[in-house]
Structure formats: C-alpha cells, structure tokens
Amino acid sequence: MSRAETASGTGAEASVRPRPLWTLGLVRDELRTTFRRWRTLALLGVLAAVPVLVGIAVRIETGDGSSSGGGGGGPAFVSQITNNGLFLVFAALAATLPFFLPMAVGVIAGDAVAGEAGAGTLRYLLVAPAGRTRLLLTKYAAVMVFCLAATLVVAVSALAVGALLFPLGDLTTISGTRITFAEGLLRALLIALVVAASLLGVAALGLFVSTLTNSGIAAMATTVGLLITVQILDQIPQLHALHPYLFSHYWLSFADLMREPVLWDDLTRNLGLQALYALVFGSAAWARFTGKDVTA
Template identity: 75%
Template structure:
C-alpha cells in the first residue's frame, strides 16, 4: 500500500504572544489566528487532492473501470451477432438478459455486479486508511496544529470519502455506458414495468441510479472512518473494514438470521432497481437512505468522539 502524500507542516500562528498578569501564562496577541469554521473548502480540496493522487486510489478506480468491459465482452461472446443472453427483466444479474437489446442495460448490470463486493471493498480501503494512514505515516499531527482542527479535519475526510464513493460509482457507470455503446445498440429503454421511455430519459435514470448506489455506500464509509480512528495502522484499518463488510454480507445471506437483515447497511442496496419502474417505487429507496443516514450518524459520532479525545503522539 502506498504511503499518504507528504504534507507541509502548518506555519505557526502569526502575531505576538504576551504574558497575562506577569504570571507567565501566554495569551494570543491581537494578530493571533482564531479557530476557523467547522467547514473549510480549502481543507476539503486538500483532502480530495491527497485522496485522488494516491496510486492506490487510481489503481482501485482502474480495476472498477475494467469490470464493465469484461461483462460486455462476455455477453457479446455468448450471444454472438444475433443471439440473446439468458434472463429477463428484474434485479441484479437478470439485467444481463437485456444488454443485447440495449447497451444502456450494461450500466445497470455492471452496478448490480460490483455493488455486493467490488464497490464497497474500494470504499472500505479508502475509508479505513483515511485517519490511520496519516497517523502511521506521522503526518496527522501536523494537520492538527490548526485551532479546532480535529472536528474540521474529520468532517473533511468523511466528505472526501463520500466524494470517492460517487467517483467510484460513476467510474463503473461511465465505463459500462461506453462499452455498451460500442458493443450493443442504444435506443428506447423498456423499463421493468414494461413502459418504454426515450433514450435521454433512460440516461437520466442511469445517472439517478449511480447517485443512489453512491449514497448506499455512506454507511460503510462512516463505519470505515470510525475503524480508522481506532488504530495507527492503515493496513489494519483497511483489513478490519473489509472484514466487517464480508461479515455483514455473510449474515445477510443466512436465512435463519432474517430478523436482523433489515438493520444491516447492505439490506436495501439493490433497491436502485426501483428507479427503473414507472411509477418509481420509493419505499425501498427511501428506506435505504434512512438506514444509511442512521449508520452515518452513529458511526460518524463514534469516530468524532474517538478522534477528538485521542492523544495524538505520532
């Protein structure tokens, strides 16, 4: 795993420092820097730059971009020039049955294929390394020199991880769209409810689905951020986050544990298919957003409590 990008140590606050009452206690002078706002666009841009300039991040995005062509080539090889792949309208792998009729369905099939593991694995790696990687490299303490820096830094890192969720999802969608346009015809889209819509509306629904899939990863992003505050080892944090993901997937696949399935952050992941119905079925989509919001609030608060109370010695 690559080490985090080196950061310059922040300069000391400008302005004089004077003693108070002759007792030796220093107080900031009139030019001293005061605590900044909780949200800082400059800090967010810095976190985005660090996240997307890492070789590991670029490799993960490249792997995601390579999955849709593999699916498209496999479907093309199976169907030949005029055949039809098996399957029909429905969720998950059943989208493959529609790809030969309309290449836009490769977007839906690729997202359905990558969402159970590949997409969340990349998010788990990035989120798990967000704090622990900086601590292990010794660069985290320099970021905390700024006044009120911990809450602001944590918020910037979480937002950067969410931006990666969207970037990873769009990478899969755009790669699938390009592959589908090259290998299969594009045209009017027949929705799962049987309604035919123009191509431009199908593209709009594909974009909405990509955003919905990215939002589905918010709970995992918060969980990974919390795990990242528990250790100074980026590798350990990444492994623990991915391990938790696998454990949740296993629990979700055991019928005898169906009582806890609605509380797992993976439970509504495939609800994005409801955006391909007319009218749209909102129950699953809204339930997914609510569940991801609960996970983000719970584990985001736990990460804040751990990070702001942590004795940073590295």
C-alpha cells in the first residue's frame, strides 16, 4: 500500500473515530453554551441572592442582640449564624436544597436535549462524529458541572455575606465539640460537594424527560413537576415505606458532616440512592435517545 493510500485510510479513520481531545472540545463547547445563556445566569443569580436574604433577615431579627434558639441540624443552622457567619453556608444550603437548587438543575437538564430538538440544532449536532452516546454523555457532564457550580454559588455567596454581617472563628459542631475555623471551612467544602452530588439523581431524571419531547419548556415543566410531586410524597406519613427510595429523602443528611464523629449512614444511603437514580434514568435516557427519530 502506498503512502498516499495509507494517509487516506488514516484520515478516514480519524474522521470517523472521535479523538479524546475532540471530545474535551465538545464538552468545553457545551459548557460555554450552557453558562452563556441568560436563563442559566438568571438561575445562578437567584441562587446567589438566597443567602443574602437569609443573612439580612437574621441580622435584622437579631439586631437587638438576641439570638433565636434551636438545634443545629438542617434549617436550624440559622440559630447559630449570629455566633459564627460560617453557619450561614450550612443554613443557605439547607434552605435551597429542597427546592431552589433542584429546580435550577431540573430546568437545565430538562432543556439539554429537548431544547436542541426544538431549536432545530440537534440534527446538526448528530452529524458530527461524536455519535449519540457521546453527545448524551456530554450533555450530562455539562449538567453535572452546573450542579457543582450552582452549589458553590450558594456556598460562596453565603460565606461572603456571613463574613460581612457576622463574626467568624472557631465553631461548635452539632455534637457540641469545638473545631477550628479552617476545619469548618473544609467541612463546608465537603458539604457543598455532597449537596452537588445529591442533585445527580434529579439531573438524570431531567435528562431522561428531555429525550421524550422536542419542547424544552415541556421538558423543564415536567421535570420541575416531578420534583414537586416527589417532595410532596416524601412528606406524607402514610407512605413512609416509600420514603427511603425517593431521591430527596436523604438530602438534608449533609448535616451529619457537622457532627463529631461524623455519622456516615444516611450520607452513604443518599449518595448510593443518587448513583442508582443516575444509572436507571441515565440508561433510560440513552435507550430513548439512541433510538430517537431526529427529523428537525
């Protein structure tokens, strides 16, 4: 075989086989597209505003020097904010996790495929050598990055507001032990990562819904509707046997990271449940998308 034939064959294989660097470029382009949308910026802006509102409300309420009582878990982190501004990070994450954070993720995930189909750009994306599986994985990777970005926006905003309005320093865990401010920051980062991981189930569910329709609005509304439905089911005592299987049931287990020693049981259940939802709905999304008739 001549060198020209060899080069021609190599070029043909290269055009069919996506290279790893090309795949990274695809992910980069998807992230750029996602985070440049006004909708994405608006969602991040709303999330950043929640800690500001919580911090100002606590500051006004305790302006006379009083402090609200309560424990230290979940939303009750609010009672500790006046003593240490770092607790605003935990309180803000507890306030946004039940609805605001998953709603934002549901909007982004629901629009991932359906939005492209509705805009007529999905067909052109599939012309590229990435293939449907690689494109779907790229979409999910972008949603996962948004999960992390949204969580960090809440945490950083809360830390900045907490530092401005309240004192910082060593803090007391839920168990009553003292830890240094540096260790508190480390736990805050770990909590933010756990919260971001807690959204992966919603992300996979939204991506699956996005493959079922060509309307981005319908996919976003359906995903948010399912989120609200699951939250309601999780509050009905008569359905207690179902609760451990709902993706939102263990969300607030991140508070156990503020115990000494850390209680890992519910944390591991939460992460395992999110992995299961990601696997099930990710597989369903792949099965649907690979067989989807894309005509627009």
